Amino acid sequence: MNRVRWLKGQLHVHTSRSFDGRVPPEDMFAAYRLRGFDFLCVTDHDRVWERAAVVDGILVVPGEESTLVRPFPPLGRHLVRLFTTEPVPLLASAHRKLEATRRQGALAMAAHPAWDGNFGTGRWRIEALADPLLDLVEIVNHHSRTGANVALWDEALARRGPALPLWATAVDDSHRPEQVGRAWVWVAVEQTWDLSLPAARLAGMVREALRRGAFYPSTGARAIFRWERDGGRSRVVVEAVPPEDEAAPGVPPRIRLMGKGGRLLVQVEGRRASYAVRGDEGYVRAEVIEPDGRAAWSQPWWIEA
Incomplete structure (x- = not known):
């Protein structure tokens, strides 16, 4: 068995491709590399980053932060679709977006579940967190209080049971340079990590570790x-x-x-x-x-x- 290596990763990053992003993609990649990150996932609002790539010593993996519209844009809660390379229509239902994410082999993550923004439509109800198509939930995101996020996670775990694990994550949800490096995940991969390998293969290692729950969220500890x-x-x-x-x-x-x-x-x-x-x-x-x-x-x- 290969030695386990712990990777420092960021699962929620915005660039200037988002309407509220301020940093070009290449500059955001460099900011994370300088802070010792091994990988990041680009999750611009309702816009898919289509490819995995190694850029100046850091793995960039595709993703999207999709609005689950209710009742009309831009209102609704947010779903982060990790490792997806295919968009879904903005006005598609939450269930259709979750189904498409699972079908693509991607991971679905509930963003800032206790967020009361978007005039109260941004909060994830416990029934939604119990959806078996949901894989991950952000317990740390500066848009909602960590204590409230953790309480929702505990309630969702109790509802889902051991057959439907819901793994916890910590993220920056960064839009600007000063928001980089506040919260992240430590991910254990059992294969040899070598950035000379194809980027798609490296992304696959990270995805499967996240799917298994072989990681933990952190704000620095x-x-x-x-x-x-x-x-x-x-x-x-x-x-x-x-x-x-x-x-x-x-x-x-x-x-x-x-x-x-x-x-x-x-x-x-x-x-x-x-x-x-x-x-x-x-x-x-x-x-x-x-x-x-x-x-x-x-x-x-x-x-x-």
């Missing part, structure tokens, strides 16, 4: 999340990686283990936490919060009694 078995017992172990630019040396982070519906299971002040699974949690997920507010979240582990 690093962590190791793992599931351990010891005989007949199972436990979740979380290790917070000390940041290189630690703002408050000696002050430990807060690690929280959460159960189904956002129920707090245990909280630890320190760089390591271990939780012995009882069997009635529904699922277990972890949060790491550094003293300066930088955070990371695990994906959920579903528990069967």
Whole structure:
């Protein structure tokens, strides 16, 4: 088995091809490369970026932020279609857009789910987040409060159950240079990562890792999340990686283990936490919060009694 490599990726980026974008594509690509990103997805408003390419040392993958129109443009909530290369009509129904995304082998991500913009039409109702054609949800996006996004994620997880995972992401939703590098995902790929490979193949590695949930969202914190078995017992172990630019040396982070519906299971002040699974949690997920507010979240582990 090849060594796992962690890629720093951005899943929600706008360029001057969006009506509210301010930065030409090549300049936006350079801004992310300078901040140590391995890949980014171009998601301009209702306009598909059609191709994967390696540009000056960073992988650029195609996508689109599509408006789910309700009742007329530009009102409605937003759907990010990752890895899509084919547009869908602007006025197509939400279900048709989700079906087209799945048919194309792309991933569907709910954008800023707790956003109350567009005169209240931008918020994702829990019934929409429970749609089995939805793959991902943004829990960090500056357009809506993270706490409210996470609460919607927990409610959607409880509704969907283990057969329909909904993975959490963190994104910049960047339109201007000062918005670059605020939130991202760390993605684990098991193949050798080599930018000399065809861009479509590299994009495929990232897409499949995202599809499996082999990643975690972050606003700057690093962590190791793992599931351990010891005989007949199972436990979740979380290790917070000390940041290189630690703002408050000696002050430990807060690690929280959460159960189904956002129920707090245990909280630890320190760089390591271990939780012995009882069997009635529904699922277990972890949060790491550094003293300066930088955070990371695990994906959920579903528990069967």
